[in-house]
Amino acid sequence: MNWDAIFTSLRLASLTSLILLVLSLPLAAWLAFSRWRWRFLIESVVALPLVLPPTVLGFYILTAMGSRSPLGRWYADLIGSPLPFTFEGLVFASVIYSLPFAVQPMASSFAAVDRNLVEVSWTLGISRLATFFRLILPSAKNGVVTALVLTFAHTIGEFGVVLMVGGNIEGVTRTVSIDIYDQVQDLNYAAASRTSLVLLLFSFIVLAVVYSLNRNSPLWPTLRKR
């Protein structure tokens, strides 16, 4: 078992989840309550990583981080070293790659909070922001937990984007899924099967937790309700 790779994956997934929690709360709240007519454009952008091949996404992220892009130059000037093929670059890519997995469960659980409750809160003198923290967030906590768990699991499992953006640097950007790929390339099927089994069990446990949390409020409401 390559513990370095496992540790890299866990570190990457934890950081990504934490960053996405902070980013997704306001974004999901905005998506859930905005009545802006072009809102669907933002929704589409957020959902893009769901449908784009990881290589395409990885290519764009790599280009954006590269020394020819303003973002890449700005980062390199600020930190002193470029983003591609570093752990930080991998975190940046993972945040974008897992964005829909954080935003969508949150947004749908916020939107599912009974509008009447929200209105009563307003009439009781509670501001919109305070209503979000005192009423909407506690009512939607399963959605937030689901978002975190899914983000974490999805980041553990990413492969294409990691390969494009992080390369394969032992102890820095080599994650579990890439480690398995390497093991197969080396015809080391025993090691590959052990690591794969660990990932399989991990994914199953994560999904069981998510679905048990959402027994009463389906995870993909559009698919289940109709």
Added chain:
Amino acid sequence: MTNGARPLQVSIKRNFAGRFLLDVSFNVGAGPGTVLVIFGPSGSGKTTVLRCLAGLESVDEGTIRFDGEAWSDTAGKVFVIPQKRNIGYVPQDYALFPHLSVRGNVEYGIPRARREAEGPWIDRLLLILGLTDLQQALPGSISGGQRQRVALARALARRPRLLLLDEPLSALDAPTRSVLRFELRRQLKQLDVPAVLVTHDWEDALGLGDQMIVLSGGRLLQSGSPLDILTKPENLAVASVVGVETVVPGRRVRRERGIAQVQVAGLNLWAADIDQPGDEVYVCIRAENVTLEIGSATKSSARNHLPGVLLGVVAAGPLMRVKVDVGFHVDALVTRQAVEDLDLKVGSPVGISIKATAIHLIPR
């Protein structure tokens, strides 16, 4: 107007995608403990009016003023958000916060810094509403009637200037409803807050209201005391909204000392006269004011005795609704016992009697 009444002035217009136009104006004094009933069938716009008062709905044009303060004024670009209106709002399904205890719900609108100081007031509120023993319960574990009281306590906790209630009893079953109607009346009087109450149930209107306005199709039809409106609707629309069972066209042929003689379907009726120049009228008779009689007319003070034929009997809650053809169709409400005692069957001859004062005329 009661002493200390605060004027509530409403004059609003609102268009719903061109399909429905709300255009309502009224002016009432909201005294301590008095209840204004907004009465109307579903789709009449009554809930929208209440939501406009709460600031949850905007208006296209017009003003809402309470106690001299503009809550909404489209010309002056004034709109006070619900948070700043100092109202207590109870929506139709009560909308209790499911993640908070009964006490947590009631205290929700009170800032944490003031919770301790307001403790005795919250205790008193819970006591008046009979919730003291339920403080720690979650909303999911209590009955519908208890939920209604929690919603009321929550709305009252911040000592609002005006209480807004949307069909506060409609989510309850019939027996609970009549018990709680009486209770609600007593509690509203005791707590001294003026209230606006929306309902489509005329028992609620009669049991709870001090003043009433009737809405239908987004328009105000009549305002006055609930009893006056229910017994003396001004026009056909009100009569149909408040559910007068028998409305038939007639013609006034004679007037003497407050009593009018009216011809309906060739029959002569005596009715309470109205001060109206035209003689073409509608005759309105509420079913509870019609008495059945069998055999030759007995002596009674009722002026109108009409022979007829029984058309049918249906249950109407605890009572029976009887339809009689006396030349036109008249509904009567009688007890089940009376139906048995009089051996009423479809086609059997039966007479009706109605006091002249129980027949209300509407100009046609």
